[in-house]
Amino acid sequence: MAEPAGPAEQQGLALLASKLAPPEPAHATVLRRRLLDLLTREVQRSPLTLISGPAGSGKTVLASSWRQSQGAGRPIAWVALDEYDDDPATFWSYVVEALARGGVRLTEVAALIPGKPPAASLIPRLVADIAACPRPIVLVLDDGDHITDRSIAAGLDLLLQRAGSRLRLVVCTRADPLLPLHRYRLAGTLSEIRSDQLSFTPEETRTLLAAMGVSVTAEVARDLCAEAEGWAVGLRLAAAPLKQGVPPERLVTSLAHDDGSVAQYLFAEVLEGQAASVRRVLLRTSVTPELWPDLVDQLTGRRNTRRVLAGLARANAFVEESPGSPGGFRVHPLFREMLQAQLAYEHPGELAGLHRTCAAWYAAAGRTQGAVGHAVAAEDWGFATRLLIDDLLVPRLLAHGTDTAMRGLQSLPPGLRGAEAAVIRVVAALAGGDHPAPSDLAVSMGAQDDGNRLPLRISATLACLAAGAGTDSAGTDGAGTDGASTAFLTRLDAAAALVAELPDHQQRARNEAMAVLSHLRSLAVLGTNAPTRQLLPVLRAAAAAAHTAGARRLRCRAVGNLALLEALEGHLTRAARLALEAEALAAEEGADESALDPAAATALAWVHLRRYALVEAREWLGRARARERAAHPDAIGHGALQAVLQGQHFRLRHEYELAEQVLRPHLEGPPLPRWVAEQVVTEVVRLAMARGHVQDGLAMLRDRGRDEPWSRRLQASVSLAAGTSAIDVPLGEQPGGSAAEMVESTVVRACQLLERGLVTAAAEELAVALERARPELLRWPFVDTPPQARRLLRTHPRLQAPGAWLNPSSGAQPVGAGERAAAPAASEVVQELSERELEVLRHLAEMLSTAEIAATMFVSVNTVRTHIRSILRKLAVSRRNQAVRKAREHGLL
Known part of the structure; x- marks a missing residue:
């Protein structure tokens, strides 16, 4: 029916x-x-x-x-x-x-x-x-x-x-x-x-593709979902090219340019049915990801286009209001890609003009990154380079080593004239590890005196200083700092004064520029013959400035070098903590092992050898040597110190020829800075003593050592080996004397007493040395000493208990290592404060306001603010209460 x-x-x-x-x-x-x-x-x-x-x-x-x-x-x-x-x-x-x-x-x-x-x-x-x-x-x-x-x-x-x-x-x-x-x-x-x-979620995307016969990883599904913004048809159409073998990573970067399916769908379903006036708005505005009404009016040449955009948003035509940006709109990225392709096909001659309009609009709005991107797209290189200089790209790039703006400038014409282009090419070359062109350097040198453009003067100055850091700052006259270094440091001071002229709203750029200058200053002084005690504050200042600027790359290098100097001074616990901090910073940067700075690894190798942990010392020395092959050209002293460590390992095994082979190039090569040369000469002399060439060792000291504390200690050791009259040994207790110096001096005096037959007095001196070395587990001075002293350490009753920790298998730990390890590593990097800064710091601890501090000290509020900024930078903190807390931790209050 x-x-x-x-x-x-x-x-x-x-x-x-x-x-x-x-x-x-x-x-x-x-x-x-x-x-x-x-x-x-x-x-x-x-x-x-x-x-x-x-x-x-x-x-x-x-x-x-x-x-x-x-x-x-x-x-x-x-x-x-x-x-x-x-x-x-x-x-x-x-x-x-x-x-x-x-x-x-x-x-x-x-x-x-x-x-x-x-x-x-x-x-x-x-x-x-x-x-x-x-x-x-x-x-x-x-x-x-x-x-x-x-x-x-x-x-x-x-x-x-x-x-x-x-x-x-x-x-x-x-x-x-x-x-x-x-x-x-x-x-x-x-x-x-x-x-x-x-919208599809990443998990749903993966399930959909699997149902269509395409198996992808969770990461690919997440990236495809993000590219399509969860749009169902876009994800379905992605399955076909994936089945045809298109690599997922290529499809992810531009889904709209796959096999044309997505573009065809969008054209037929969305664009084709629009009125001609609406199509014009969509096509001409596709050059920018953000659609602001006044920008859209300029791009389309008509007024009140916001109504058109609002209508498209209501019609779900792949246009929507920008979240968090009242009045703004955005286009779905896949639809925008299709519109851009259609614009290039229908109106190719309009592209450059539209991008120039966007560049001018973004620049006027203070959106430099967007302005640069559009200027590059329009190939308006002069405008792009000027924008980058005014945005202080140069300190940013030198501080962080990279910047997103540089990707757009890869096609910068090499022959582009102008000071801005020359400065950017210099800094780009330095960031890439290359040598800048002499012509660009010459133009940059001239731009330092452009009185009307402070950003250009600062950028050119920093570029020239960074380019000359490897050559202009080397000092080798043996008097602390030679003429070239003095001139370079003077230029750094002048540059710092120039950077100080930046207005307060450019504080970030000012911090980045100061971090770069502090880094260059540390390289300059490391290359001189200044004593270690003068180098440490400069390195601490460089680390603090880099921390303030958020420049992990520069902070990593400063902290690594600081760790190395602290290790040489015998502050082993502090050196190990700083070195591990540098390693952590490098890990955050994501660099490969071979590309890491060798300073931290060299410091850890030094620390472990001084503690007689030979396995760990060899491991870190191997890592340091591997890194040295790719070290930055301006790295100072690392290779020579690695040779010293390697020579000491060989000497312990009585492989004297090998030890001499690794040390000779650094002894006979270009002059080394004082803090490195001391270690090289010391090891060469000790190698001569081990081989029985005592007179050669004394001749080396007369030629290289001069009348310095480290040389006198070594001369006393050589004299003991030669059986000659004893040489007075410095006590090592003078202001600024390091832990290593004090222990080594005491051990040498004990050996001299033992040589005179004063066994009890020698034992008392060794007991003092053991007490001084125990907090850091500094075993090396007791290992690298005459056999009779080692025998006394093993046999004398007075030294049995105090010297028990000398055995590496004793399980002894550095004193206070547990408590200090719990503290942030950055707390070690504190630059010395001036008297006025300490006074301001005391007032901060008393909870006085800026105005109250100014009235108490009879200075202006701006002067107090300057002191506070300096205190925060030197203590490597960002807030006043953190500065007070850190000052108390370090006994400044």
């Missing part, structure tokens, strides 16, 4: 059955349980549920999947709309038929004739019939944006209001329907599922 005809068929209207049922599921449809559960909750809660999103976002798939998941227990009517249904009679004919198929028993319905408005009784009759149903019914309207007739919207509104809880309406649409949504929102009777909820 045939089924009874529906209401519309009884009236002679031909309805398409395919529009009254959901479409067949797409291939490999993924049921997203979170969305199905969400839609279930929203339908139960609200009479009207809006599923709104751009083309291809999965609206229809969600609604049809949800319909199937409900089973037969819930009556659901379905109508798929198109442009031909924007007629009241046609629209209501489909609704009536869908309700009838959904289980609503309809009484007599007035005739619906296309082109004529429905009878006034239609809506009341439908309300009555729906109310008579035993269960509420859900009506799904797919592609609801095709309905623009206001009478249809009014009828739907009336139907929803009168039907109450018996009807649930679900509308799938790209643009908001003409229903009075504001009223529904106020009444709390509207639920909305928008684009952000429809």
Whole structure:
């Protein structure tokens, strides 16, 4: 028996059955349980549920999947709309038929004739019939944006209001329907599922691709999801090129440029249907990722284009309001890529002008990065380089070693004239480890005196100083600092005064420039013959300045060199902590092992050998030597100190020829700075003593040692080996004397007493030396000493208990290592404060305000602020209370 005809068929209207049922599921449809559960909750809660999103976002798939998941227990009517249904009679004919198929028993319905408005009784009759149903019914309207007739919207509104809880309406649409949504929102009777909820998550992306026969890693799925911003069709279209073998990493970088599928879809579904004026707005604004109304007006040559953008956003045409930026809009990146390609195809001659417009707008808005990007895209290199100089790229690049702006300047024409271009090329070469062109250096030197451009003067000065750091700062006259070093340090002082002229709002650039200058100063003094006690404060200042500027690369180098000097001084615990901090900083930078600075590894090798931990010393020495091969050209002394360590290992094994081979190049090569030369000469002399060449050792000291404390200690040791008259040994207790000096001096005096037969006195001296060396576990002076002294250490009752820690297997630990290890490593780097700064610091500890401190000290508020900034920089902290706390930790208060 045939089924009874529906209401519309009884009236002679031909309805398409395919529009009254959901479409067949797409291939490999993924049921997203979170969305199905969400839609279930929203339908139960609200009479009207809006599923709104751009083309291809999965609206229809969600609604049809949800319909199937409900089973037969819930009556659901379905109508798929198109442009031909924007007629009241046609629209209501489909609704009536869908309700009838959904289980609503309809009484007599007035005739619906296309082109004529429905009878006034239609809506009341439908309300009555729906109310008579035993269960509420859900009506799904797919592609609801095709309905623009206001009478249809009014009828739907009336139907929803009168039907109450018996009807649930679900509308799938790209643009908001003409229903009075504001009223529904106020009444709390509207639920909305928008684009952000429809977007695929990375996990759902991976599941979708797997269902389509493409297996990808979680990382690739995450990156693809981010590139498509969760857009369903974009992710589906990505499966085809992946199946064809396109590497996922290439597809991730530009999904819109895969095989054309995404671009074709967007062109056909979104762009092609737009009015010519709207297309013009979309194409011309595609050059910028941010759409600000006044910028868009300039790009399009028309006013009040915000209405166009707002309309596109409401229509879900892949344009949306920028989150957190009132008044701004953004375009979906895939849609923007398609628009850019279309612009280049249709209007290639307009691209440069549009980018110049953007560059000028961003520059005027103080958005330098964006301005530079557009200037580069327009190939307006003069404007780009000027922007970068004014933005103080040079101190930023020298401080951090890299900057995002440099990526756009890789195509900077090598012959581009101008001081700005020359300075940038110099710094780019230095950042890449290359030598700048002499012509660029010459132009940069001249730019230092450009009186009208402070950023250019600072940039040129820093570039020239950084380029000359490896040659201009070397001092070798043996008097502390030679003429070249003095001149270089004077230039650094002048540059610091120039940087101080930067206004307060450029504090970050000022900090970065000061970090660079402090770094260059540390390199300059490391290359001189200044004593170690003068080098340490400079390195601490460099580390503190780098910390203030957030320049991990410079801080790593300063802390590594500081660790090395502390190790030479015998402050082994402090040196190890600083070296490990430098290693941690390098790890944060993500550099390869072979590219790391060798200073920290050399320091740790020195620390372990001084503690006679030979296995660890050899391991760190191997790492230091591996790093030395790729060390920065301005690295000072590391190779020579590694040779000393290697020579000491060889000497312990009596491999004297090998020891001499590694030491000779550094002894006979270019002059070394004092702090390095001391160690090289000392080891060469000790090697001569070990080989029995005592006179050679004495001759070396007469030639190289002069009358310095370290030389006198060594001469005394050589004299003991030669059996000659004893030489007075410095006590090592003078101000500034290091822990290593004091211990070594005491051991030598003990050996002299032992040589005279004064065993008890020698034992007392060794006991003093043991007490001084115990906190740092400084074993080396007791290992590298005459055999009779070592024998006394083993046999004399007075030395048995105090010397037990000399055995590496004793388990002894440095005194206080546990407590100090818990403190931040950065706390060790503290630059000495002036008297006025200490006075200000005391007032800060008393909780006085800046004005109160100024009144107490009879100085201006600005002077107090200057002192406070200096205190924060020197203590490597960012806040006043941190400065007070750190000062107390170091006994400054």
